Amino acid sequence: xxxxxxxxxxxxxxxxxxxxxxxxxxxxxxxxxxxxxxxxxxxxxxxxxxxxxxxxxxxxxxxxxxxxxxxxxxxxxxxxxxxxxxxxxxxxxxxxxxxxxxxxxxxxxxxxxxxxxxxxxxxxxxxxxxxxxxxxxxxxxxxxxxxxxxxxxxxxxxxxxxxxxxxxxxxxxxxxxxxxxxxxxxxxxxxxxxxxxxxxxxxxxxxxxxxxxxxxxxxxxxxxxxxxxxxxxxxxxxxxxxxxxxxxxxxxxxx
Amino acid sequence: xxxxxxxxxxxxxxxxxxxxxxxxxxxxxxxxxxxxxxxxxxxxxxxxxxxxxxxxxxxxxxxxxxxxxxxxxxxxxxxxxxxxxxxxxxxxxxxxxxxxxxxxxxxxxxxxxxxxxxxxxxxxxxxxxxxxxxxxxxxxxxxxxxxxxxxxxxxxxxxxxxxxxxxxxxxxxxxxxxxxxxxxxxxxxxxxxxxxxxxxxxxxxxxxxxxxxxxxxxxxxxxxxxxxxxxxxxxxxxxxxxxxxxxxxxxxxxxxxx
Numbered sequence: 191x192x193x194x195x196x197x198x199x200x201x202x203x204x205x206x207x208x209x210x211x212x213x214x215x216x217x218x219x220x221x222x223x224x225x226x227x228x229x230x231x232x233x234x235x236x237x238x239x240x241x242x243x244x245x246x247x248x249x250x251x252x253x254x255x256x257x258x259x260x261x262x263x264x265x266x267x268x269x270x271x272x273x274x275x276x277x278x279x280x281x282x283x284x285x286x287x288x289x290x291x292x293x294x295x296x297x298x299x300x301x302x303x304x305x306x307x308x309x310x311x312x313x314x315x316x317x318x319x320x321x322x323x324x325x326x327x328x329x330x331x332x333x334x335x336x337x338x339x340x341x342x343x344x345x346x347x348x349x350x351x352x353x354x355x356x357x358x359x360x361x362x363x364x365x366x367x368x369x370x371x372x373x374x375x376x377x378x379x380x381x382x383x384x385x386x387x388x389x390x391x392x393x394x395x396x397x398x399x400x401x402x403x404x405x406x407x408x409x410x411x412x413x414x415x416x417x418x419x420x421x422x423x424x425x426x427x428x429x430x431x432x433x434x435x436x437x438x439x440x441x442x443x444x445x
Numbered sequence: 446x447x448x449x450x451x452x453x454x455x456x457x458x459x460x461x462x463x464x465x466x467x468x469x470x471x472x473x474x475x476x477x478x479x480x481x482x483x484x485x486x487x488x489x490x491x492x493x494x495x496x497x498x499x500x501x502x503x504x505x506x507x508x509x510x511x512x513x514x515x516x517x518x519x520x521x522x523x524x525x526x527x528x529x530x531x532x533x534x535x536x537x538x539x540x541x542x543x544x545x546x547x548x549x550x551x552x553x554x555x556x557x558x559x560x561x562x563x564x565x566x567x568x569x570x571x572x573x574x575x576x577x578x579x580x581x582x583x584x585x586x587x588x589x590x591x592x593x594x595x596x597x598x599x600x601x602x603x604x605x606x607x608x609x610x611x612x613x614x615x616x617x618x619x620x621x622x623x624x625x626x627x628x629x630x631x632x633x634x635x636x637x638x639x640x641x642x643x644x645x646x647x648x649x650x651x652x653x654x655x656x657x658x659x660x661x662x663x664x665x666x667x668x669x670x671x672x673x674x675x676x677x678x679x680x681x682x683x684x685x686x687x688x689x690x691x692x693x694x695x696x697x698x699x700x701x702x703x
Contacts, residue, residue: 334531335537337531339552343549345552352537352548353537433582434538
């Protein structure tokens, strides 16, 4: 537990300093509300926040799952098909230069203001780390393990399911941890652009009303959601990848 | 010892050569036979192509020239009646010891039930039955290699191929493993083709030792080891044992000189 004590202590210090500065200098809430004021808004306007948290939450989870399924599928194609690897992989890597956030308005033009355009943006931002980590995981298997599996009559499919995929799991989880945080960004940005609900929409609306405490309360709730999702994923990782300590993330993405 | 038995030889290697795509000739014109139930070692310095030869017998590497038959049938790929023990244990880290031993059973989609009994019996024979439910990283190197031997024996192979299986172990563990290998071999009695660069290990284990000379590897000498079985570690101190070891060492040194 002392592992948690240090960062929690540091966070408490920062919050206390923030509170003290706002109070002693008398900073206006519209510029910078104190942490206590933000907390009061979270508690007092919880029904409103909850109403907007739900769509952001389920779309983030859906966008993330879409990225996992799509990312792993693309990785498998890249690993097992020479033409796809040679033709598509360089394009895929190059395409990551495009700032996907800038594509958000375009997606609205193409797919409307419904869930679909938001999910697509989340996918575009979040799938890439999963592709790269899965490719690395599937191809970094020790050749001796593959030779052993062949000696004991393993078919190509069996070598994939019994050797390559389990070997890749720690790296896939590493990719998923990056991906889940990126999925949140994708959904919120899409909500900035066009939405009638969601925490991203609430932030833009509160900004328009100069209601900074509500804006920061929404940001706090959003961060708590991201942290909870990340923690859940880490717990799943510990259960699934039981044979080794959690993998450090090895690839990044450009949101 | 059992060369007069009827039926085909367990292993027939005829005029086998291997040249890699890079142009390196690893093995040149090797021919030998192994009778059913016989324990034969391929002895030679590292890089003499003995492991390459073993991988060709296992069907994991196609020969460039010549033919290999196991139990009278030409080797075209890996086969279920041949078990292989590699230099490192190559266990799957996410599988328990028991599930690692049962991997060949799963690969062939055979019923797990009856084989699980055999797997447990093998683990008991190798003295690691209490680790059946553990993961490989909880085991020592010697124990992992025992598990790897059990995996190779789980389908009751007629031929067991071993590629320097004890070379990564310390000297004391190595001696004990050799002794246990003989004990298990005497109970299960597969034909064994054992690759090693350790002279004393080859003499201690084998009915026959084939000495390979390096680059490109070919068989330079064949010696029958007529030491009584069952063998104990004390045998290694006997004069007769050391005579065999000395003769083999001289043969290897002669082969080393161009």
